[in-house]
Amino acid sequence: MTDPPASSVRLDTAIRLTAVVSGLASVVISVIVLANPLLSLRTLTLLLAAALAFDVVRLLLSEGLRSAWWIRVQQDLRSTLHLLRRFGPIGVGLIGVGLVIAVLVSPEFGQTTLLYLLAFGVVILSIDRMVRAVGREAPVWLRSASAGTGVLALLLVSLAIVIPSVGLATFAILIAVSLLLGGIQSVVVGLRPTDPRQIVLLKLILFSLFYGLVLINWIDLFGKSVPAYGFWLVLTYFAPFWVLLVYEGYSEWPLALSLGLLVSLANDVGYYFVGNLLFGFHQNLVAWTVGQLGFNGGSLVTVFQAGPVSIPIDSWLMGLSIYVRAAVVTVGLYYWWRHPTRIVARIQGLPQTE
DSSP: OOOOOHHHHHHHHHHHHHHHHHHHHHHHHHHHHHHOTTSOHHHHHHHHHHHHHHHHHHHHHHHHHHHTHHHHHHHHTTOHHHHHHHHHHHHHHHHHHHHHHHHHHOTTSOHHHHHHHHHHHHHHHHHHHHHHTTSSSSOHHHHHHHHHHHHHHHHHHHHHHHOGGGOHHHHHHHHHHHHHHHHHHHHHHHHOOOSHHHHHHHHHHHHHHHIIIIIIHHHHHHOTTSTTHHHHHHHHHHHHHHHHHHHHOGGGHHHHHHHHHHHHHHHHHHHHHHHHHHSOOOOOHHHHHHHHTTTTTTOEEEEEEETTEEEEEEHHHHHHHHHHHHHHHHHHHHHHHHOGGGSOOOOTTSOOOO
16 A cells, blocks of 8 residues: 555644644633633623634634645536535635624623524534534544534524523523534544553543543542642642553653643643532633743742641743643644554553563
């Protein structure tokens, strides 16, 4: 079997990168909306429009790059069926662009009208995801994920439309959940694991994020009375991955380190987002995030409790630690993603690495 041409590889990489970046952007914006239920409806609407815009950009760029429509217009005009199949997603994307523009430049519209426009955009993108699940170009699990995401998002938006008594704020939250699901699915599509061991790595990453965002933050928000709390918290970051070292061997320490640092990032970056979203906190997320990312200079953000020693952590130091950890995690996980054979996964049918 001959290798695909370099241009095809670059094109596929561009499409996947677009899906990952736009999906992450949609996820981040959706989480901001969900964690800030007290924001004004106008602000919520603008944030949701931005999330929808990223989803639309993902659709337009991926379909435009994949189909090379600017070259094949004349060929496709010969066949109505081919025209619909090739330009249908682009048409959906253009409708989405129109809806986003209508929301952003039409402040005279009522909030109800704007939210309904956004809901319509989510509906057509959900239908597009469901249609994609019909073809056979992608693996079964990926088509199933696309169909499931589309159906669930469609149900959530339909629920908000059919039951107007839920209120506009709840309506906005349901739209945010729908966009969050779409963003996650877009990231998975962009990553598109081709080796079973990449799927193992993806599961480890998702577990690390859940562990850090929900379990660690739950402990960190309510349980700081433990002696030497900061020291034990750091050990807790890495606790699940000691098992990985015992089971797979100590040569896997870079993977365990990357996953443990990912947990710590989920804790330090998602602390009050999760607190607001799940545990009833009402922290000002903008001011808190500015401090965490180092923009408050020498202002104190937390105190690291290490038993008899307490270390004050200023904003700049917290921000620096976050950026360094993010760089290490990115490099480490990218390496393992590109070299899945280094993961000694016990998967049936795969040869074991030495």
